[in-house]
Amino acid sequence: MEHVRNLENRDNRARGQQVLAALRVLGIEPVVQERRWPRIRNIIVDFSPNSGAKKLLFSAHYDAAKGSPGANDNASGVAVLLGLCQKLRHLQPPIRLVFFDREEASSRVPRLGLLGSFYYVWKNNLKNIAAVYNLEFCGLGDCLGIWPVRAGQAKLAAVKEVEKAAIRRDIPFQPVDIPWPLLTSDHLPFRVKGVNNSITLSLLPAGQVPMLKKQLAAISIPRLLIGRKPALPQPFSVIHTDKDTSSRLSEDSLRLMLSLLLELIKSSSPSGS
Numbered sequence: 001m002e003h004v005r006n007l008e009n010r011d012n013r014a015r016g017q018q019v020l021a022a023l024r025v026l027g028i029e030p031v032v033q034e035r036r037w038p039r040i041r042n043i044i045v046d047f048s049p050n051s052g053a054k055k056l057l058f059s060a061h062y063d064a065a066k067g068s069p070g071a072n073d074n075a076s077g078v079a080v081l082l083g084l085c086q087k088l089r090h091l092q093p094p095i096r097l098v099f100f101d102r103e104e105a106s107s108r109v110p111r112l113g114l115l116g117s118f119y120y121v122w123k124n125n126l127k128n129i130a131a132v133y134n135l136e137f138c139g140l141g142d143c144l145g146i147w148p149v150r151a152g153q154a155k156l157a158a159v160k161e162v163e164k165a166a167i168r169r170d171i172p173f174q175p176v177d178i179p180w181p182l183l184t185s186d187h188l189p190f191r192v193k194g195v196n197n198s199i200t201l202s203l204l205p206a207g208q209v210p211m212l213k214k215q216l217a218a219i220s221i222p223r224l225l226i227g228r229k230p231a232l233p234q235p236f237s238v239i240h241t242d243k244d245t246s247s248r249l250s251e252d253s254l255r256l257m258l259s260l261l262l263e264l265i266k267s268s269s270p271s272g273s
């Protein structure tokens with residue numbers, strides 16, 4: 001939770017500096033992928049940089065929507081990735097972590113977000129990526145949301161693997177199809193470039209799941225496209241508002257997500273260890 005507090009209420013540049021500082025404390029020297037215009041600073045950590053093995057890519061955006069403290073969206077995802085760094089720093093698993101910049105759309109160009117991740121997929125070779133697990137809203141709730149998963153995508157290896165890990169850790173889970181005009185995240189550029197095994201993982205309060213499913217089932221895409229968005233339950237009702245503060249979050253949720261990722265990594269490694 002300390003990582004969340006270090007990021008919340010800060011501007012995006014300061015949030016990036018906090019991520020770099022936290023990595024340095026762990027003895028990790030990341031690669032910063034930078035562009036001047038539009039200004040982008042992605043922060044990349046490789047645990048086995050020279051390995052030719054297929055990698056799992058874990059990501060979380062560190063920027064926040066303007067006017068929001070950005071605690072659950074998405075200092076929570078960043079905190080979980082930093083927790084993962086602490087666990088993995090002395091090992092050399094075939095894993096890459098990316099802290100993306102500029103996921104949130106600016107207020108001037110409302111639909112133009114995902115800049116950091118689009119820049120990443122444009123500049124990097126994606127051939128050695130086995131799957132992308134992107135994190136959003138990990139600070140509230142105890143039910144794992146896996147999204148977006150349309151009917152035909154339930155058999156994707158990335159979805160299957162994360163469901164197996166959730167079962168082993170006794171974590172309830174719910175694949176949900178969230179249409180992109182309603183909400184999207186940094187998994188999208190990877191899918192656009194053909195990495196279908198790209199999903200986002202979030203935590204939801206279990207009590208909100210039936211309501212969320214009902215709302216999503218009733219969504220009309222044409223209405224969405226003209227900006228008519230339905231009122232969704234928490235955590236969606238709070239993100240991008242001034243109420244997205246760390247005081248609403250729980251460290252148990254952050255630890256739950258971290259334990260899921262560690263389980264996923266354990267089962268995905270060739271030796272199973």
Ligand SMILES: [Zn+2]
Pocket residue numbers: 061073074103136185
């Ligand atoms: Zn977000």
